[in-house]
Amino acid sequence: MMTAPAQAEEASFEATLARHDRIEPRDWMPERYRATLVRQIAQHAHSEIIGMQPEGAWITRAPSLRRKAILLAKVQDEAGHGLYLYSACETLGVSRQELTEKLIEGKQKYSSIFNYPTLSYADVGTIGWLVDGAAICNQVPLCRTSYGPYGRAMIRVCKEESFHQRQGFELLATMMRGTDAQRAMVQESVDRFWWPALMMFGPPDADSSHTAQSMAWGIKRDTNDELRQKFVDMTVPQARALGVTLPDPDLVWNDEKGGHDFTQPDWAEFRDVVSGSGPCNAQRVAHRRRAHEDGAWVREAASAFARRQQQEPQQQEAVS
Numbered sequence: 001m002m003t004a005p006a007q008a009e010e011a012s013f014e015a016t017l018a019r020h021d022r023i024e025p026r027d028w029m030p031e032r033y034r035a036t037l038v039r040q041i042a043q044h045a046h047s048e049i050i051g052m053q054p055e056g057a058w059i060t061r062a063p064s065l066r067r068k069a070i071l072l073a074k075v076q077d078e079a080g081h082g083l084y085l086y087s088a089c090e091t092l093g094v095s096r097q098e099l100t101e102k103l104i105e106g107k108q109k110y111s112s113i114f115n116y117p118t119l120s121y122a123d124v125g126t127i128g129w130l131v132d133g134a135a136i137c138n139q140v141p142l143c144r145t146s147y148g149p150y151g152r153a154m155i156r157v158c159k160e161e162s163f164h165q166r167q168g169f170e171l172l173a174t175m176m177r178g179t180d181a182q183r184a185m186v187q188e189s190v191d192r193f194w195w196p197a198l199m200m201f202g203p204p205d206a207d208s209s210h211t212a213q214s215m216a217w218g219i220k221r222d223t224n225d226e227l228r229q230k231f232v233d234m235t236v237p238q239a240r241a242l243g244v245t246l247p248d249p250d251l252v253w254n255d256e257k258g259g260h261d262f263t264q265p266d267w268a269e270f271r272d273v274v275s276g277s278g279p280c281n282a283q284r285v286a287h288r289r290r291a292h293e294d295g296a297w298v299r300e301a302a303s304a305f306a307r308r309q310q311q312e313p314q315q316q317e318a319v320s
């Protein structure tokens with residue numbers, strides 16, 4: 001039996017959701033709401049951090065100084081997105097340290113897309129165009145998510161992602177104006193990334209364990225299938241403008257539904273990748289673990305410095 005104060009708290013939580021208002025860190029929230037947010041925001045933060053690897057691998061091999069500067073800035077933005085998201089998650093009572101440990105122990109997920117390799121420089125453009133394009137489709141509605149710190153983090157993230165998407169499109173458009181070999185490189189890259197990009201939205205609604213509850217709580221604003229459809233409809237005219245073919249012969253406009261019909265990705269492959277058997281899962285997590293371990297001395301030095309500053313404020317002032 002719920003006590004009267006507990007009932008009042010729950011009623012206030014429900015009323016906030018009904019007004020499409022925000023739940024803030026100090027507000028009462030059901031434990032399952034909190035746990036769902038920690039799961040989703042942590043997965044999102046880990047995706048940004050692991051997502052630095054496939055593109056980061058090309059920084060030293062960028063074809064020009066201009067492309068190198070652009071790629072460096074993009075990868076750096078992704079680190080920033082990871083940090084905002086870890087901060088949003090910390091408002092729910094878990095530390096970044098805890099979340100990082102869960103990631104490197106394989107106890108928390110990150111997006112399936114980053115378990116595929118980047119085999120050519122065109123992949124940098126395709127990731128910008130398709131992967132950031134899918135991320136925008138998914139994240140713009142999350143600016144209206146019911147948890148305040150998550151929604152506010154999404155606003156800046158989306159602005160940067162939309163810039164990333166345009167740089168990817170511009171890179172591919174430049175290659176498409178180049179040689180036959182460059183055009184073939186773009187097409188081959190799009191052929192590889194199309195299906196994994198469709199998987200980014202998660203399993204079909206009928207197999208999605210969390211969608212119904214997350215929609216009821218206003219954490220998610222659209223279902224996985226709705227967002228996938230939006231992504232396909234948005235991408236088809238862009239592919240036409242680029243002059244690339246999306247690798248789905250059954251991709252056609254359907255007047256009746258006002259959207260495209262398209263082939264579903266291979267959901268068995270998705271399950272394999274999510275459960276750890278994708279082409280790069282082991283490599284991605286090992287790399288993140290190594291970076292975390294190699295950075296231990298920096299964390300220790302920063303903590304020692306902060307402790308010393310607290311202990312000797314006057315001395316510090318005198319030095320500065």
Ligand SMILES: CC(C)(COP(=O)(O)OP(=O)(O)OC[C@H]1O[C@@H](n2cnc3c(N)ncnc32)[C@H](O)[C@@H]1OP(=O)(O)O)[C@@H](O)C(=O)NCCC(=O)NCCSC(=O)Cc1ccccc1
Nearest residue numbers: 044047048051110111112135199200201202208209210211
């Ligand atoms: C839509 C979904 C991803 C999944 O819906 P939900 O309601 O949460 O789950 P649902 O019941 O439908 O699924 C059942 C199970 O399957 C899991 N699973 C599902 N899909 C995936 C997947 N694709 N990969 C791996 N796992 C997936 C799901 O966790 C659950 O497992 P669990 O029960 O926990 O064991 C949602 O969490 C969301 O919107 N997240 C925020 C956005 C976000 O995280 N974006 C990341 C990309 S950011 C980016 O790309 C930026 C960038 C660009 C370029 C370069 C670098 C960076």
